[in-house]
Amino acid sequence: MGNKTAGLFLALITGLALVMGQATVAPAANQPRTKDEALGIKLAKLAKQAVKANKHWTTTDHSKIKALDQDFTSGSQITQACLSCHTDASMQFEKTIHWTWKVESEKPGIMNGKAGHAVNNFCISGNAMEDKGCLGCHVGWNGIKEEVNCLNCHGGEKFNYKEAFSDIQAFMEDDDPETQEIVKELQGEIKNAVKNITMPQRNHCGECHFKGGGGDGVKHGDLDTSLAKPNKMLDVHMAAEGADFTCARCHTTVRHNIAGRLYTRPASAERKSLIQDDMATKITCESCHGTLPHKTESKMNDHVDKVACQSCHIPEYARVNPTKMWWDWTKAGDLRDGKPYVVKGEFGKPTYKSIKGEFKWEKNVKPEYFWYNGSFSNTGIKDKIDPAQIVKVSQPMGSRLDPDSRIHPFKVHRGKQPYDKINKQLVAPMLSGPNGFWTTFDMKDAITRGNKALDVPFSGEFDYVETTYAFPITHMVAPAEKAMACKECHIRDNSRLAKITGIYLPGRDKNNFIDGIGIIAVLGAFGGVALHGLGRFFTRNGKED
Amino acid sequence: MNDRNLIKVYLYTRFERLWHWFQALMIFILLITGFEVHGTYTLLGFKTAVTVHNFVGLSWLILFAFFVFWLLTTGEWKQYIPTTKKLFDVVLYYAYGIFKGQSHPVQKSKGAKHNPLQRIAYLGISAMLLPVQMATGLLYYLYNVVPGGLDLSILAVVHTLVAFLLVNFLIIHLYMTTTGHSLFSHISGMITGWEEIYETTKIQEWENKATKKN
Numbered sequence: 179m180g181n182k183t184a185g186l187f188l189a190l191i192t193g194l195a196l197v198m199g200q201a202t203v204a205p206a207a208n209q210p211r212t213k214d215e216a217l218g219i220k221l222a223k224l225a226k227q228a229v230k231a232n233k234h235w236t237t238t239d240h241s242k243i244k245a246l247d248q249d250f251t252s253g254s255q256i257t258q259a260c261l262s263c264h265t266d267a268s269m270q271f272e273k274t275i276h277w278t279w280k281v282e283s284e285k286p287g288i289m290n291g292k293a294g295h296a297v298n299n300f301c302i303s304g305n306a307m308e309d310k311g312c313l314g315c316h317v318g319w320n321g322i323k324e325e326v327n328c329l330n331c332h333g334g335e336k337f338n339y340k341e342a343f344s345d346i347q348a349f350m351e352d353d354d355p356e357t358q359e360i361v362k363e364l365q366g367e368i369k370n371a372v373k374n375i376t377m378p379q380r381n382h383c384g385e386c387h388f389k390g391g392g393g394d395g396v397k398h399g400d401l402d403t404s405l406a407k408p409n410k411m412l413d414v415h416m417a418a419e420g421a422d423f424t425c426a427r428c429h430t431t432v433r434h435n436i437a438g439r440l441y442t443r444p445a446s447a448e449r450k451s452l453i454q455d456d457m458a459t460k461i462t463c464e465s466c467h468g469t470l471p472h473k474t475e476s477k478m479n480d481h482v483d484k485v486a487c488q489s490c491h492i493p494e495y496a497r498v499n500p501t502k503m504w505w506d507w508t509k510a511g512d513l514r515d516g517k518p519y520v521v522k523g524e525f526g527k528p529t530y531k532s533i534k535g536e537f538k539w540e541k542n543v544k545p546e547y548f549w550y551n552g553s554f555s556n557t558g559i560k561d562k563i564d565p566a567q568i569v570k571v572s573q574p575m576g577s578r579l580d581p582d583s584r585i586h587p588f589k590v591h592r593g594k595q596p597y598d599k600i601n602k603q604l605v606a607p608m609l610s611g612p613n614g615f616w617t618t619f620d621m622k623d624a625i626t627r628g629n630k631a632l633d634v635p636f637s638g639e640f641d642y643v644e645t646t647y648a649f650p651i652t653h654m655v656a657p658a659e660k661a662m663a664c665k666e667c668h669i670r671d672n673s674r675l676a677k678i679t680g681i682y683l684p685g686r687d688k689n690n691f692i693d694g695i696g697i698i699a700v701l702g703a704f705g706g707v708a709l710h711g712l713g714r715f716f717t718r719n720g721k722e723d
Numbered sequence: 724m725n726d727r728n729l730i731k732v733y734l735y736t737r738f739e740r741l742w743h744w745f746q747a748l749m750i751f752i753l754l755i756t757g758f759e760v761h762g763t764y765t766l767l768g769f770k771t772a773v774t775v776h777n778f779v780g781l782s783w784l785i786l787f788a789f790f791v792f793w794l795l796t797t798g799e800w801k802q803y804i805p806t807t808k809k810l811f812d813v814v815l816y817y818a819y820g821i822f823k824g825q826s827h828p829v830q831k832s833k834g835a836k837h838n839p840l841q842r843i844a845y846l847g848i849s850a851m852l853l854p855v856q857m858a859t860g861l862l863y864y865l866y867n868v869v870p871g872g873l874d875l876s877i878l879a880v881v882h883t884l885v886a887f888l889l890v891n892f893l894i895i896h897l898y899m900t901t902t903g904h905s906l907f908s909h910i911s912g913m914i915t916g917w918e919e920i921y922e923t924t925k926i927q928e929w930e931n932k933a934t935k936k937n
Contacts, residue, residue, distance in 0.1 A: 477773060480867040664769040670762040682876035685762040685769055689880045696887025703891045707898035710817075714902075716823040 212684030240375035247373075249365045251346055253319030253327055253339055253394055256372055260328045268326040268550040276317055277326065279304060287556055295558040299505060299571055299645045300391040301534075305561065308631040311610030322391050331382045334374030342368055380416070385424040392534075395499040399543060399589040400653040404498035412497055414657045428465075465486040484681075486584040487552065488652050493662040494542045495651050500525040504538035504680040505593035508642045513617045518619075528663055533609075533616040535594075543586030545651045549562040551576035554648075558633050562602050569597075569604070569645045578680050587651040594644050595607060596625060600637035606644075607627055622708065729904065734836055734918040739799075742790060744912060748781045750889065752776075757886050762818065778859050780885045787857065802836050803846045810839040829919050848892060 196465075235623030240246060245259045260619050263267055279293035290296045292312065294302035304312045317330045319339075329339070348363075348499070349357045388394060388403045410417040413430030415428070427439040471487070472478035483488075495501070506647050510603050512533060513519070518532030527539045553575040563569045576693040607624035608631065610613045615624035622640065629636040667675045667686030675683060735743070754775035759766050773904040795798040817840075817903035820828075829838040835847060846909065859882040866875055903909040904919060 428850050477777070483867060664773070667763075668760075668762070668769050682874070684760055684875075684879065687876070687879070688762065689876070689883070690885075692880050692884050696884060697888075699887055699891050700894065703894040707894060711898065711901070713822050717819065717824075719824055721824050 188591035190608055195411040204272055211542075223446070225560070231287065236377070238375075241373040243373070247369065250343075250368050250372065251350075254325050256339075256368060257319070257325040257328060257373070264328075267434065271317070271326050274434050274436070276434075276436070279307060279316075280591075283556070283558070283704060288560055290556060290558065292640065295560050296556060297571060297595075297604050297606060298391075299339040299591060299595050299647045300397060300502075301403040301609055302507075302595055302604075303632070304599040305453070305606055305608055305631040306629045309608055309614070309628070311614070311616070325513075329372070330385075331378045332375050333371060333382075334376040335371055336381075337371040339368065339371075377424070378426050379424055383429075387425075389478070391502065395496060395501045397502070397591075398653075399495040399648050400492065400649075400651045402496070402501065404501045405653065408498075408654075410650055410657055411660065412656075413653055414653050417529075420657075427694050462655055475599050475610055483581075484578075484585060484670065485588040488650075488655070489545075489547060489587050490662045491655050491658070492587055492651050492653075493547070493656065493660070493666070494544055495587075495608065495654055496541050496543050497654060500527055500541040501543065501592060502527075502537055503540045503543070503589075504536070505534070505591070505595075507593065507595045510533065512534035514635060515620065532619070535626040543589065546590050546648075547585050547678055548574045548575040548648070549576035549578055549580070549583040549678070550586035550650065551580050557604060559606050559629075559632060561604075563604060563643065564599060565597060565599075565602065565643045569643050570648075571604070571645045572647045574648055574650070578678075585675065591647045591649070592644065593647075593687075594642045596640045597643045598625075598637050599641050601635065602645075603634070605636060606632055606634070725919075729919045731917045731919055732832070733916050734831060734917045738757065738793075740916055741795075741912060746783075746790075749779050749786075750893070753781050753783070754886060754890060754893075757882075761883055761886075766845070777864060780857075781864070784857050784861060803842055803849070805843050805846055806839050808839060810843070813840045817902070823918050831918055844892070848889075852885050852888055854891070856882065856889070859885070872884065894922060 181592075232376055243263070245262045248255075248259070250256050250259075257268060258714060271277055275291060278291070280289045280291040281294065283290040283294075288295050293307045297303045301312065303308075303309070307313060307316070307322050310321070317327055318320055318324050319327045329337075345362055346364055350362045352358070384401075384403060384406055387398075387401050388405065389396070390401070391397035405413060407415060408416050410420045411672075414420045415423045421427075429436050431437065464482075467487070467505075469482055470479045471482070509530065512530075513532055519530075520528050520532070521530035523529035523539070525539050525541065528537060529539070530536050552585070555570070555573050555575050557563060557569055558572045574588060576587065595604065596607060601661075605625045606628040608628035609616050609624065611617070613623070613627055615621060618624065622638065625640055626638070661706070662674075664697070667673050668683060670686060670688075673686045675686065751794070753776060756767065756772040756779070758764065759772040760769065760776055794803075809829050816825060816828050827838070829835075831838075859878050862869060863875070863878045863882060866878070898908040900906075902912075903912075908919055
């Protein structure tokens with residue numbers, strides 16, 4: 179081969195290597211694969227522009243609405259005023275889980291939800307809404323007893339209507355002009371508050387969802403008051419300097435049914451853009467980002483079939499406020515001088531409360547990972563348990579063999595809670611109220627009352643069993659540059675996915691036999707050449723001189 | 724020995740040398756990054772190791788096709804025809820004769836660059852190990868794209884085993900370069916293209932089949 183030919187040939191292969199390199203780093207796969215996907219991206223861009231151009235979604239200025247220009251004396255009157263225009267709103271709302279706290283489960287005769295047969299390992303049960311301590315979050319004017327309180331989610335300002343109305347009630351009888359002046363003032367305040375109507379903001383949802391389980395960050399770990407005004411590091415979607423999304427931006431609503439619930443329903447079958455169709459029952463990251471979300475790293479895009487986006491993009495949860503990780507009911511009921519007490523620990527959070535037991539809190543928690551197909555398996559109050567085992571009250575469903583399952587991050591809340599020793603079922607102690615555990619400190623009596631509210635028999639004998647409750651971690655998405663490093667999982671020891679077995683994970687897994695043979699062979703080769711070389715050295719290659 | 728004169732012959736063309744060293748470099752990079760991806764040690768960081776490994780691996784795949792093309796069109800493939808003739812002599816030489824100062828039973832020549840042992844070894848490497856490594860590597864890389872692909876654990880195990888065998892080859896290959904008439908004569912031959920061989924060497928009749936007319 180002549181030099182010229184060889185030179186040309188070299189130029190050719192070098193060129194090809196470069197082209198190939200480009201292909202390695204940015205394959206064609208990054209382009210939208212289907213027409214729908216391309217449309218989705220286009221629509222998403224348009225929608226973003228639309229939002230940026232005009233922040234006002236509404237066409238109604240409620241301060242100009244005549245129906246709201248009246249002296250209200252009860253919550254019910256306010257709701258009626260709302261319904262005079264939004265005729266079907268409360269009817270719609272009363273069918274949703276936000277009102278009923280009940281949802282059908284896959285098991286016949288068993289209703290999930292707080293007012294259903296679901297239990298957890300926090301305050302355990304809502305006791306069919308009998309537990310008044312739980313009713314603080316119900317969207318009625320007075321628990322379930324009065325009409326829907328529209329202002330709970332649509333009120334532009336936080337206003338204590340309950341107090342205002344009882345004050346008005348008390349002062350109305352009084353003829354004193356000064357008192358009447360106060361009443362007039364109160365009426366004006368109520369009127370202003372009622373006319374200040376808004377789309378649900380973070381604080382509306384947060385009032386209940388940030389404080390689930392009885393306090394800030396108790397339950398979810400990825401939902402707490404730090405999300406009211408998050409910076410970009412905490413939540414890239416919700417930060418003002420980020421996408422500045424409210425909850426409702428993703429949790430879209432149709433007839434007051436709010437999308438995005440991750441509980442008992444099967445995985446979302448379609449992965450379509452929210453912009454294309456706001457009816458998606460479940461929100462997935464793919465709804466907006468598509469199935470090939472990474473721009474440059476093709477290998478990253480290869481992960482999306484098995485790994486949920488959240489797994490890498492939420493490296494830790496509870497990054498600002500701590501979250502509760504352990505709740506031991508066996509310790510509850512200890513009194514000092516006959517009175518309940520509280521011990522505060524790290525983070526200024528209670529580590530002991532007589533009414534609730536022992537707690538452990540953690541901050542910057544690394545999630546646990548499970549295969550997850552979008553559904554949960556729940557142990558409700560009617561399900562049999564095996565007290566010899568740790569009872570999984572709520573556990574993600576899915577497996578490596580299921581094409582719809584992804585490796586997903588979870589907060590697992592552990593604890594000890596009471597169960598019926600004879601019936602082998604979890605129980606639902608009544609906590610609040612004059613006869614609740616928090617007043618009587620009598621667990622047996624509390625269980626009897628709570629189970630009765632749910633119409634579930636209680637044998638009278640109870641003990642405590644250790645339980646786990648898993649929450650999907652899906653909020654607090656960090657900016658892309660803060661996503662998890664590959665070696666968090668692809669590492670021999672202490673891989674985050676150490677418990678995800680049955681798959682081959684490069685960097686984590688090896689075949690001991692093959693590695694053993696390999697190392698012996700390499701050492702053998704080294705030994706062989708070393709001996710041979712020494713032989714040549716000492717025989718001086720057979721040369722005499 | 725001393726009665727024979729050393730002469731220089733131009734044995735390896737510029738292209739062959741460049742190909743050899745380029746391939747050596749790629750194998751070296753692939754081994755270093757590959758074993759990091761395997762989790763044996765941490766050097767570049769997993770992500771960089773994967774990126775480099777994929778880039779070099781895929782580049783090599785293309786380049787190898789050119790190499791095969793070149794072997795076929797130039798007839799150089801004949802240098803790799805395996806033979807058992809004198810094979811035992813060569814083995815015996817490395818096992819015994821080399822310590823006695825005997826001369827190599829098969830001297831290099833323009834028509835026959837490789838002795839029978841080299842022929843078998845290089846053919847095994849280029850026709851067996853490298854293709855297996857490339858195939859498993861490509862399937863590994865395309866794991867998500869190729870439907871019904873082999874289980875990743877099988878691909879990974881075969882890919883790792885061949886990698887170990889290549890390390891093996893590399894160790895022995897490097898050592899063998901020191902067995903020339905001086906410690907670095909073979910290496911300098913692969914750099915300059917000129918090998919020193921003994922003047923008296925004749926091309927054997929059985930080797931002539933692969934000989935180009937000089």
